[in-house]
Amino acid sequence: MNDVIDIAIIGAGASGLMLGALVGEGRALIFEGNSKVGAKLLISGGGKCNLTNAEVEAMHFRGNPYFVDEVLRLFDQYDLLKWLKSEGLEPVLRKKRQYFCPKSASQIVTILKKKSQKQSLMLNDPITEIVKRGEYFYLKTARKSYRAxxxxxxxxxxxFPLLGASDFGHRAAESFGHTIIRTAPALVGLTLQKEQFFFKELSGIATEVEIKVGEHLCAGSLLFAHKGISGPAVLDASLYWEKGKIEIDFLPQWQPEEHQDSSKLLSSVLPLPKRVSKAFLAALEIADRPINQLKSDEKKRLLSLKRYLLAPAGTFGYSKAEVTRGGVDTDEIDSKTMMSKKCDGLYFVGEVVDVTGRLGGYNFQWAFSSAYVCAKALEGGG
Ligand SMILES: Cc1cc2nc3c(=O)[nH]c(=O)nc-3n(C[C@H](O)[C@H](O)[C@H](O)COP(=O)(O)OP(=O)(O)OC[C@H]3O[C@@H](n4cnc5c(N)ncnc54)[C@H](O)[C@@H]3O)c2cc1C
Structure with a gap:
């Protein structure tokens, strides 16, 4: 067994690399199971990496809002943008509030790699076990053992198991007595039941919607996909959906009263892609006639498009999900240090923790904010 490592960081993704960048030179050894670092960063945000958002509040996350707020208060989107600027990266605003790398996601990976180069890095050798005996942690890989x-x-x-995702963090946390809040794929497409099988014919078409899941409202585009429904509004809704029905407004801009006297054909007036209008009118048994000639029961059925109830059969699963919701219970982590309340010297950062952001750059912000808080604690000897 080698000398004692001061800080062993398990994972060279967004949070692990940020931590390696922020702690003092030579203090950490970063272990990464993949053959390269930052695999998810590189493919994120359509290859441009949505780093953060102009508005970042606890309400943009699923998890304990007080915990999230305490962490964000120490390193928010402004701190992140300032840090990135000091490293020569000025993210650009797209889709109103989302900050992306100006050219490609490799820009952020290059910075994180450069800044964390001062630490040692072990690639291709995942950690398989951690135990604590006395004051030291003992870590094992298939090839070697370490003490930290x-x-x-x-x-x-x-x-995304293909990119190295594993349940290692959850298993390790449990072995130290931590509770794992039930995990599920999130920011993911939803599969459908029989009643919506006609959606399959619309595969590839997108339309603007508002989706209600419990008290949450998710607005944006819905994409009809071969396997079900996807697109930003659906991904966002999947963060909150557990079971039961969601309510979709397929006509968020449509005010029926404005059109009731119109002599135009219904399908030509509905603010939906043509094929979508036709499919819904057929499914709801509404004749495509001039609006002022619609029968009253047809008008009623038409209005159901503003409150379309759909019970998803499930999700597209972990292989397609951008994130995992659930994880290490935040009640058992100190928000000022990210240290375990169950085991001194053990810390959790990033997605392994039971904090999951909505679509829009929140998950990287969380990875970076939690890594910052942890780095400050480690630097201060916390
Ligand atoms: C397709 C896709 C697009 C996304 N786009 C965005 C986006 O634009 N904006 C956004 O905010 N979020 C996005 N996300 C989510 C974001 O990538 C994650 O929330 C974020 O990467 C989490 O950071 P992390 O450091 O906790 O974990 P990760 O970045 O997943 O890093 C964890 C690392 O640990 C390694 N590892 C796992 N087990 C072991 C082990 N036993 N030993 C050693 N190493 C191990 C893994 O190989 C991995 O490299 C996207 C996710 C996906 C899948």
């Missing part, structure tokens, strides 16, 4: 003063679990969630 402190361990930070930055191994992410279960989404």
């Amino acid at each position: 003063n402190r361990v930070v679990i930055a191994s992410g969630g279960l989404s």
Whole structure:
């Protein structure tokens, strides 16, 4: 067994790399199971990486809002943008509030790699076990054993197993007595039941909608996909959907009273892509006639498009989900340090924690904010 590592960081994704960048030179050894670092960063945001958002509040996350707020208060989107600027990266605003890398996601990976180069890095050798005996942690890989003063679990969630995702973080947390809040794929498409099988014919078409899931409203585009429904509004809704029905307004801009006297054909007036109008009119048994000639029961059925109830059969699963919701219970982590309340010297950052952001750059902000808080604690000897 080698000398004692001061800080063992497990995972070289967004949070692990940020941590490696922020702690003092040579203090950490970063372990990464993949053959390269930052695999998810590189493919994120359609290859441009949605780094953060102009508005970042606890309400944009699923998780304990007080915990999230305390962490964000120490490193928010302004701090992140300032840090990136000091490293020569000025993200650009797209889709109103989302900050992306100006050219490509490799820009952020290059910065994180450069800044974390001061630490040692072990690639291609995932950690398989951590135990604590006395004051030291003992870590094992398939090839070697290590001893460390402190361990930070930055191994992410279960989404995209092809990119190295593993349940290691959750298993390790449990072995130290932590509770894992039930995990599920999130920011993911939803599959359909028989009643909506006609959606399949619309595969590839997108339309603007508003989706209500409990008290949450998710607005944006819905994409009809071969396997079900996807697109930004659906991904957002999947963060909150557990079971039961969601309510979709397929006509968010449509005020029926404005059109009731119109002599135009219904399908030509409905603010929906033509094929979508036709499919819904057929499914709802509404004749495509001039609006002022619609029968009253047809008008009623038409209005159901503003409150279309749909009970998803499930999700597209972890292989397609951008994130994993659930994870290490935040009641058992100190929000000022990200240290476990169950085991001194053990820390959790990033997606492995039970904090999951909505679509829009919130998950990277969380990865970076939690890594910052942890780095400050480690630097201060916390
Ligand atoms: C397709 C896609 C697009 C996305 N786009 C965005 C976006 O634009 N904006 C946004 O905010 N979020 C986005 N996300 C979510 C975001 O990528 C994650 O929330 C974020 O990467 C989490 O950071 P992390 O450091 O916790 O985990 P990760 O970045 O997943 O890093 C964890 C690392 O740990 C390694 N690891 C796992 N187990 C072990 C082990 N036992 N030993 C050693 N290493 C291990 C993994 O290989 C991985 O490299 C996207 C996700 C996906 C899948």
